[in-house]
Amino acid sequence: MHHPVRDGRPPIPLSKTGHDRIESTSHDSTDPIESALRELKRQGNRSWVMLRRGCMALEGEEAGQSTPAVLASSKTFARKAKEATGLSYQALIEWLDQRDLGI
Numbered sequence: 866m867h868h869p870v871r872d873g874r875p876p877i878p879l880s881k882t883g884h885d886r887i888e889s890t891s892h893d894s895t896d897p898i899e900s901a902l903r904e905l906k907r908q909g910n911r912s913w914v915m916l917r918r919g920c921m922a923l924e925g926e927e928a929g930q931s932t933p934a935v936l937a938s939s940k941t942f943a944r945k946a947k948e949a950t951g952l953s954y955q956a957l958i959e960w961l962d963q964r965d966l967g968i
Contacts, residue, residue: 898960901949911942913967919943920954920961 902916919939922928928936946957961967 898950898952902946905942905945905949909938909942909945911938913961915939915942915967916946917958917961917967920946920957924954924958 906912906916915935915938918928918931918936919941920943922936922940923943928939931939943954943957946952947954950957952960
């Protein structure tokens with residue numbers, strides 16, 4: 866069942882593939898960037914949206930509404946992601962775009 870508390874919808878039955886698609890929980894990729902980012906995401910209990918917002922904020926773009934604490938955590942996630950992957954903030958945003966993550 867999909868988690869109704871997370872998005873307000875009533876519980877709906879989903880296959881493992883459907884659940885993974887909604888929650889982006891599967892990790893059977895051989896992409897080293899994905900592996901590094903998923904580990905950082907898991908360690909900090911962060912989201913793809915936070916990575917996107919952190920990268921945007923550090924690029925000087927409007928990152929959307931957020932509390933100062935969440936924005937600071939998002940920037941930290943983005944800095945760690947940049948260090949772990951060797952990608953620029955813009956390249957990280959492009960990586961997210963290619964996978965429809967954090968939109």
